[in-house]
Amino acid sequence: AQSVTQLDSQVPVFEEAPVELRCNYSSSVSVYLFWYVQYPNQGLQLLLKYLSGSTLVKGINGFEAEFNKSQTSFHLRKPSVHISDTAEYFCALARGGSQGNLIFGKGTKLSVKP
Amino acid sequence: DTAVSQTPKYLVTQMGNDKSIKCEQNLGHDTMYWYKQDSKKFLKIMFSYNNKELIINETVPNRFSPKSPDKAHLNLHINSLELGDSAVYFCASSQGVTPTYEQYFGPGTRLTVT
Numbered sequence A: 001a002q003s004v005t006q007l008d009s010q011v012p013v014f015e016e017a018p019v020e021l022r023c024n025y026s027s028s029v030s031v032y033l034f035w036y037v038q039y040p041n042q043g044l045q046l047l048l049k050y051l052s053g054s055t056l057v058k059g060i061n062g063f064e065a066e067f068n069k070s071q072t073s074f075h076l077r078k079p080s081v082h083i084s085d086t087a088e089y090f091c092a093l094a095r096g097g098s099q100g101n102l103i104f105g106k107g108t109k110l111s112v113k114p
Numbered sequence B: 001d002t003a004v005s006q007t008p009k010y011l012v013t014q015m016g017n018d019k020s021i022k023c024e025q026n027l028g029h030d031t032m033y034w035y036k037q038d039s040k041k042f043l044k045i046m047f048s049y050n051n052k053e054l055i056i057n058e059t060v061p062n063r064f065s066p067k068s069p070d071k072a073h074l075n076l077h078i079n080s081l082e083l084g085d086s087a088v089y090f091c092a093s094s095q096g097v098t099p100t101y102e103q104y105f106g107p108g109t110r111l112t113v114t
Helices: none
Strands: A005-006 A008-013 A019-021 A021-024 A032-038 A044-052 A057-059 A066-068 A072-079 A088-095 A102-104 A109-112 B003-007 B011-015 B019-025 B031-037 B043-050 B053-057 B064-070 B073-078 B087-094 B109-113
Touching: A005 A088, A005 A102, A005 B003, A008 A019, A008 B043, A019 A109, A021 A088, A032 A066, A032 A072, A044 A057, A044 A066, A044 A072, A072 A088, A102 B043, B003 B087, B011 B019, B019 B031, B019 B087, B019 B109, B031 B073, B043 B073, B073 B087
Parallel strands: A008 A109, B011 B109
Antiparallel strands: A005 A021, A019 A072, A021 A072, A032 A044, A032 A088, A057 A066, A066 A072, A088 A102, A088 A109, B003 B019, B019 B073, B031 B043, B031 B087, B043 B053, B064 B073, B087 B109
16 A cells, blocks of 8 residues: 655744655555645645656755655755745655545644744 | 635534535646545545546545536535534646646635534
């Protein structure tokens, strides 16, 4: 069975500090990996995705993630966070084949403090 | 222009009632989804439609019935509402069923059953 584990439920960090949000996945088949952001009382917005090719993926708002097949990880990073980055971040895995629905991790709440 | 819209945004109702949530997308996509986000922010797929045909039906009670009158709309009808149905329901759409297509999420409908 496929699954996604986000290791930290909450990550507090000071403004302008670097941050890493951790995500591990389990899958016996090829995977497609995503990071979504959910701002308070809003829907989800795609930050970045890994489909194939380069293992370092760059997304919007200065975020990037690295796909590591041997460690089955897809950690999200940003070198310097802003107050506006405060949100819930979800790592997701997509099933291959004809079913494109996403399997989500439980989310990581990023709180950026001044 | 809102790409994926849902109505209503908030829905408060009593146990035993029947209610519907509507979803519309103006992106020209042929695949639409319903996800449920529980009180712990965990997101899980409920249904997926492609060209008005049901392709994913996860273990959801029969009280939930999706209906897709055309490719741009996917409504969710819930019979005999229970307390455990309280959640935020997200609609999403994508250009196709394979994971390479980005899913666009609506703003969510917060359902509260009292």
